[in-house]
Amino acid sequence: MTQTPTLTPTEDARRKPSPRTKGPRRRITPGRIAAWTLLGVALFVTVFPFYWMIRTALTPAADIYSDSTGLIPEHPTMINFLRVLGLTSQAEAQAAGGSGAHVDFLRYLLNSVVYSGLIAVLQTLFCAMAGYAFARLRFPGRDAVFGVLIAALMVPPIFTVLPNFVLVKNLDLLNTFAGMVAPSVLMTPFAVFFLRQFFLSIPRDVEEAATLDGVGSWGIFWRIVMPMSRGPLITIGLTTTVWSWKDYLWPLLTGREEETRVLTVALGIFQQQSPNAQPDWTGLMAGSALSVLPVLVLLIVLGRRLVESLNFTGIK
């Protein structure tokens, strides 16, 4: 895949002036202008709601009726962010439109990071170990065991959510991180399958040489296979991070309490606390913006990686 930075049609037009031929990176035609306009509309529709979220979060709650159309708030303020982060007194928060219930999004943000971080790191590690065993080690019943593990793909999450909730509850692990991450950290069928496929595709030479040198499979796995597989490991880790960042139902059932409350659950509870007739929109948008922020950081740091990882997670 070559990355030719062709950003504007004009640039392309200069390079290839030959008439009659259509296709990518050619001259300006009505069709191309229409196509770029469509892409522009898609970008606008994607981005504008986020702009509106931040714009609302920067508006004082008192202005929400009088000032709900302009592109820039008339009296910009940080108070909504400060109050949802729990950095103001209860009285100040209420004066700024809060319901008076305690909210501490700094904590929820941190909880979300712990929750998705634990799941992403441990799940990737354990699935890589399993994938390696299925790809390289010889032991009786290997293919049968693999088939059974992969069959777990057929079990939809909702089906295991109910009994897993009962299990975690009976183990007295409700509202602990251990209970919340337990069902996800040890394995997920797709990651085992995906990493096994990758391990099968790397040449055996290096590993065989290491075996002759007397390195055991544990050493080969850590010193040769893992470093060679950085790309797919990051891919799996990243997608797992995103999915667990978005998790709602499971943490809602198992981690509602303050100490383990993740962002999504906190937003849901925050919404319920705010009166139905007059929702605390400025506060809700401030909280929502905080759930988007880490995603943006992730995109800026690992954007290319994330975008290109979609090439094979979904398909290959």
Next chain:
Amino acid sequence: MGADTAVAPPQKGAGSDPGKARAPGGARRSRDDRKAAWLFLAPALIGFALFYAYPTLRGIYYSFTDYNLLTDPVFTGADNYHQLIGDEQFFNALKVTGYYVVLNIGSQTVLGLLLATLMHRLTRSVALRAILLVPWLVPNVTVGLLWMWMLDANLGFVNHILDALGLGTTGFFTSPTWAMPTVAVVNTWAYTGYTALLLYAGMLQIPHHLYESASLDGAGEWRMFTRITLPLLRPVLALVLVVSLIGSFQIFDTIAVTTKGGPISSTRVIYFYIYEQAFTNFHMGYASAVAVVLAVILGVLTAVQMRLLRASRSDLA
């Protein structure tokens, strides 16, 4: 926090263990790595047994019981399934879910295909793709709240626009007619970029020279799309379609935040119905029976997905 745990085990494992796990007999052809294998597989197998196999059996068992979470389940045979057949709410949930899936998958696939084609024919910009992916990266809960605000009957931005255009305002989430299409559109907004990127990745595997020679032959963009892109994308398209179908059947978060199944059950989708039965009404047994039905539907779809997964690999390799 997460990063620390990621770095710690490798050094420890590599330093202290290599000899122990070595396969007996060295690098013979007929070596047996039994000991090492179980070590590598232990976490995954424990996870599978505890959180997949056991709960699956448990879930099937619950579906034959009366269970309220507080007292022990009481075996009641096929009672729950009998109840299911006469349960209008259940059939309504199936119908509403089907309606959602059709609306959502339809719009998402068509728009995703359009976006992917535009990108494929116009630009390779990573920044553009990254921006289109943002709605997918955001939790559904956030998406739901954001659109509740955008579509608010009195203060929402969209209603301001509609009002300014003389179309009047609509309570999108509060109208029984509009609530489900609204949820479908909101999720289309959230997932189209992701769908487009998957399709785009598939399009990149189509040899570029096909387009060049077609354009030399004077073929227009539409012709190239119908004669080259669509047929060669078919395996990828089919796979993406099934993956989105499976996801779409499990819609829950957006509903839980925005409409909570209302107004008058117009958005009470099957996943939400299961949730309510289990955790609002504490009919764990009945909820499990409904979950069994959903599992069968999704199981069939997943089986199709696995077939396609194999098919698409052999096609593109």
